[in-house]
Amino acid sequence: MLLAFAALATLVPAASASALTGSTRLHDPSIIKVGSCFYGFSTGFENDPLNPSGSITEYKTCDPTAATGWVKVGNIWNSTPSWIVKKLGSNPPNIWAPDIKVINGKYYLYYAASLWANNTIADMGVATATSITGPWTDQGLVTDVNYPIDPNVERGPKNSLYVSWGSWAGTYMHLLDNATGKLSTTNNNLWMIAKGIESPTIMHDGGYYYLFGSKGSCCSGVNSTYYTVVGRSTSITGPYLDKAGVNMVSGGGTTVLTGASPKVAAGGGDAYERGALKYFAYHYYDANNAGRETLDIRQVTFSNGWPVMGAPLS
Template identity: 35%
Template sequence: MRLRLAAVLAATALALLPATASAAPAYPDPLPLTGQQTVHDPTVHRLKDGRYVAYSTGGVLGARLSTDLRHWTDAGNAFTTPPAWWHDYNSTADPWAPDLTYRDGRYWLYYAVSSWGTNHSAIGVATSPTGLPGTWTDHGPAFTSEKTDTWNAIDPNVIRADGRLWLAFGSYWTGIRMTELDPRTGKALPGAPVHHLATRPDAPYAVEGPAIVRHGGYYYLFASYDTCCAGVDSTYKIRVGRSKSVTGPYTDSTGKPMLDGGGDLLLAGHGRYTGPGGESVFRTRGKTWLAYHYYDATDDGTPKLGLNELRWRTGWPVLK
């Protein structure tokens, strides 16, 4: 009897304890996919022909196609031959982190050309009538950075806001920046200021890979924090803040500025899904989706495509 009473009292005491703040949050697994899933830094878009295309880092911007977002096939590369100017920024002409949009009757593909550890970098731009691999015409650099700059021209993301065209980019060190584009050429407006959107107070200020989307009266900035590209040792995670203006200031749900290390944690590694990041946001058939890569801990850390539906709760994004 005493043992039974002691057990009841212990169970009651545990039930009355407050939930611990250190409990690991639950993150949803990505949508189950089949076919060719290997991607890094994906950008996804539904084309006019009804198919989905995903471009990503690797090859000469590797391409994947799908009819339903679930089964993906290898579709070659965006470019058959690297443009000659890429060699000025990368000895192997290796582009990174594409961004695909559609406007003015054409598809626009932005991408970064750089070398690891330097901000001698460029964001290039190409156009296509169909958005399909092998149909792209390159137009050269849209924006560049040099070693004397305090930003890095990588990881582009283009958004239209208030009748103007904007390029968010960067950067690992010093974080996320933004400048205005000429909508006719798709290139940076000469003399346009460079706005600072997000960073963190601790070196090496690891914030990169912006993706901005408007919802309601706010612009939401998604960004990748911490260490990329280390397979199962990657610590990438995705944080988000919002602003009434596309150029900021962006704050998280507690009011902490993203320029001071703020940002609500939206997605982090869990289970086999290590280091999610390199994200982009796209809308299709009335739904909003977050696309990203993760490193598969059950497949030697191979980078793979992650897709989760993005919903909104009390003015903030949540993943399904």
């Protein structure tokens, strides 16, 4: 996880503007626009008396820019699904890194479960709902292959669906079954698309797929070192090359976003769209608020085929 910085592109420090407003304590955010409102999903927080199971937590704003008015909607569930406890051998203190998508008119919320004391065992699961605010029905295991934390689901050619995940074991991708939202049973290809990144998320623009990921370390407040890198490919399954032509499987990745106090570290990102506009949501650690995890959002534009991060929304 602790890797040297890659070649710099249009590098943006996280501390370059004011913050969003409202309840913005989101870690590993995933954002979706539904109707006139935005909904954000966050990793659950340990030892939260209002969320004792450490469930994924949902937030909402109806501000047209998603910059103000964030409020907490609630927790996805009140107790951790029993299959997770059984597979991990104990109850995890929290559920990680959600990814929200619409598949066949239904909301699919992907998530990861693991234990800090064991970085070799993890499970990816999914819950579904017909309304963005639930109730959510857990659908069980998606995969337990290659430490599948930080799931991200994206559309590929011909309306295909792919899920990527990644951390210490590398970043992998697998085709999903459009009918079930789980791994395809007819195409078992497993593509490695990067090494040394977490929180993969993919954005499509102008004939390229752009793979964003986090390098450095998370989850240590102001001692965190997260920063965000990118590579691109003409195929959703890769290879993803950075601006210097280095494959992300070989450690490549062009740095596009870093942290600077008081917005320390910048990672755990998620790409989403508002109409034709593209955005990158991520968290930083607020040095002015005891290192608390905090949501930030930037519009993404493109110059000469590479992403450019705008100023944070405010």
